[in-house]
Amino acid sequence: xxxxxxxxxxxxxxxxxxxxxxxxxxxxxxxxxxxxxxxxxxxxxxxxxxxxxxxxxxxxxxxxxxxxxxxxxxxxxxxxxxxxxxxxxxxxxxxxxxxxxxxxxxxxxxxxxxxxxxxxxxxxxxxxxxxxxxxxxxxxxxxxxxxxxxxxxxxxxxxxxxxxxxxxxxxxxxxxxxxxxxxxxxxxxxxxxxxxxxxxxxxxxxxxxxxxxxxxxxxxxxxxxxxxxxxxxxxxxxxxxx
Amino acid sequence: xxxxxxxxxxxxxxxxxxxxxxxxxxxxxxxxxxxxxxxxxxxxxxxxxxxxxxxxxxxxxxxxxxxxxxxxxxxxxxxxxxxxxxxxxxxxxxxxxxxxxxxxxxxxxxxxxxxxxxxxxxxxxxxxxxxxxxxxxxxxxxxxxxxxxxxxxxxxxxxxxxxxxxxxxxxxxxxxxxxxxxxxxxxxxxxxxxxxxxxxxxxxxxxxxxxxxxxxxxxxxxxxxxxxxxxxxxxxxxxxxxxxxxxxxxxxxxxxxxxxxxxxxxxxxxxxxxxxxxxxxxxxxxxxxxxxxxxxxxxxxxxxxxxxxxxxxxxxxx
Numbered sequence: 420x421x422x423x424x425x426x427x428x429x430x431x432x433x434x435x436x437x438x439x440x441x442x443x444x445x446x447x448x449x450x451x452x453x454x455x456x457x458x459x460x461x462x463x464x465x466x467x468x469x470x471x472x473x474x475x476x477x478x479x480x481x482x483x484x485x486x487x488x489x490x491x492x493x494x495x496x497x498x499x500x501x502x503x504x505x506x507x508x509x510x511x512x513x514x515x516x517x518x519x520x521x522x523x524x525x526x527x528x529x530x531x532x533x534x535x536x537x538x539x540x541x542x543x544x545x546x547x548x549x550x551x552x553x554x555x556x557x558x559x560x561x562x563x564x565x566x567x568x569x570x571x572x573x574x575x576x577x578x579x580x581x582x583x584x585x586x587x588x589x590x591x592x593x594x595x596x597x598x599x600x601x602x603x604x605x606x607x608x609x610x611x612x613x614x615x616x617x618x619x620x621x622x623x624x625x626x627x628x629x630x631x632x633x634x635x636x637x638x639x640x641x642x643x644x645x646x647x648x649x650x651x652x653x654x655x656x657x658x659x660x661x
Numbered sequence: 662x663x664x665x666x667x668x669x670x671x672x673x674x675x676x677x678x679x680x681x682x683x684x685x686x687x688x689x690x691x692x693x694x695x696x697x698x699x700x701x702x703x704x705x706x707x708x709x710x711x712x713x714x715x716x717x718x719x720x721x722x723x724x725x726x727x728x729x730x731x732x733x734x735x736x737x738x739x740x741x742x743x744x745x746x747x748x749x750x751x752x753x754x755x756x757x758x759x760x761x762x763x764x765x766x767x768x769x770x771x772x773x774x775x776x777x778x779x780x781x782x783x784x785x786x787x788x789x790x791x792x793x794x795x796x797x798x799x800x801x802x803x804x805x806x807x808x809x810x811x812x813x814x815x816x817x818x819x820x821x822x823x824x825x826x827x828x829x830x831x832x833x834x835x836x837x838x839x840x841x842x843x844x845x846x847x848x849x850x851x852x853x854x855x856x857x858x859x860x861x862x863x864x865x866x867x868x869x870x871x872x873x874x875x876x877x878x879x880x881x882x883x884x885x886x887x888x889x890x891x892x893x894x895x896x897x898x899x900x901x902x903x904x905x906x907x908x909x910x911x912x913x914x915x916x917x918x919x920x921x922x923x924x925x926x927x928x929x930x931x932x933x934x935x936x937x938x939x940x941x942x943x944x945x946x947x948x949x950x951x952x953x954x955x956x957x958x959x960x961x962x963x964x965x966x967x968x969x970x971x972x973x974x975x976x977x978x979x
Contacts, residue, residue: 423817424751425749425750425751425938425939425940426751426754427748427749427750427751427939427940427941428748428749428751428753431748431749431941431943431944431945431946432941432942432943432945432946433946434946434947434949435946435947437946445748446754448756448759448760
């Protein structure tokens with residue numbers, strides 16, 4: 420009789436907290452269930468409290484891998500972008516989250532890993548490693564990466580410069596890059612405020628772009644970052660709230 | 662016949678409250694003596710002990726809360742214990758199989774919770790269906806490859822799922838069904854306390870006198886000395902704790918001692934066989950100092966059904 424091969428989980432010897440901190444995380448029914456439930460509650464909350472609406476929803480209805488790029492001025496931004504995705508794709512959608520902020524304290528870790536399915540992004544020291552992790556994820560079809568290339572929440576509500584990392588990730592790679600603009604999240608829940616205010620929030624999804632033919636040198640990378648920032652700001656101007 | 666009001670006035674339950682409290686204090690004092698008196702290295706034992714400080718009151722609280730919490734508590738332990746088994750054996754990658762076993766475990770819980778079906782002697786729990794749950798769970802597990810029209814490699818999944826259900830879901834589920842019995846507090850408190858004490862005794866005797874390996878290819882740290890010492894303690898305990906089942910005759914006390922003393926060791930060893938074959942040390946790292954949930958409940962898996970059917974042979978259970 421041939422011996423069985425046991426395909427054990429990779430994190431057997433880790434404690435529960437370490438298992439949440441690890442990335443990629445092993446699939447877990449309980450986590451998937453809680454995440455779906457959380458997403459339903461968050462969607463209802465956004466609709467009711469922030470009168471959330473999505474413009475250009477058809478631009479992210481695809482089964483291929485996506486990189487979603489957006490402006491960032493509030494914790495609501497991630498929730499809005501996730502609310503635009505179908506529930507079943509949530510477990511393959513990874514918002515890049517600062518590992519120094521979201522992956523240290525246990526309550527934040529729990530929200531980041533279970534509710535948001537965040538990817539720990541070391542924004543200060545191991546940027547290159549984090550980027551290569553993103554590249555590995557994109558190699559599987561159906562992966563959705565949510566990236567805020569400003570690197571942190573804006574304290575003024577204005578979109579800041581985009582970091583070059585986003586250019587390095589998408590240059591020369593056949594993946595759809597979707598610029599998005601989130602309007603109103605700064606008024607609703609700015610950095611430093613404890614609880615959100617009941618202000619209207621809109622998500623404007625732009626048309627996908629592709630940077631497969633671009634070079635991966637420094638000039639092109641920063642050009643892509645600038646172009647994406649331009650695209651995001653343009654979405655804001657053409658859909659000025661009325 | 663379990664509820665917080667009854668538990669408060671039940672002499673057996675109250676006795677176990679004191680016994681557990683005393684054991685925890687005695688254990689702590691012993692460890693403190695080892696550490697400061699004999700200057701022994703005890704950090705790993707401290708972690709194990711600290712986990713006991715949480716687990717023991719929690720278990721008492723669930724039993725105190727009544728029949729329904731006890732059955733649900735056993736069901737949750739079985740679900741999370743099985744999850745550890747599934748993650749270690751790779752069965753967890755197959756969510757349909759895992760889901761079928763979960764459904765089976767919930768069925769065991771529901772059969773234990775049900776009230777007085779017609780056609781059976783009155784009493785809580787549907788005994789006939791409870792002992793027949795493997796029929797339905799195995800049928801469900803075998804149905805899954807048929808439903809998804811796949812045969813390649815399915816036998817491994819089916820086998821692991823059946824072992825997982827029968828071993829962790831159903832055999833361990835007998836502990837929950839004991840909550841339906843006339844002497845629920847005595848039975849449940851005794852077998853949980855005696856089995857855990859049996860584990861501790863095996864560990865202690867092994868550490869003190871252990872020379873000859875019990876099963877060298879399965880679990881190198883277990884020894885004949887530890888096993889026999891634990892059996893001795895378990896044979897003595899029914900007499901000391903006779904108040905838990907005052908109606909037991911001498912022969913039944915001997916059987917109780919044998920079931921706990923031998924069944925506890927066998928449960929431990931069978932989980933070791935599974936772990937050894939998979940190639941993992943612990944099933945998980947959920948409980949600090951103990952390993953996984955399954956590493957803690959493993960000895961109860963043999964003891965609970967054997968004890969229940971032994972008692973059911975001599976006395977009406979419900």
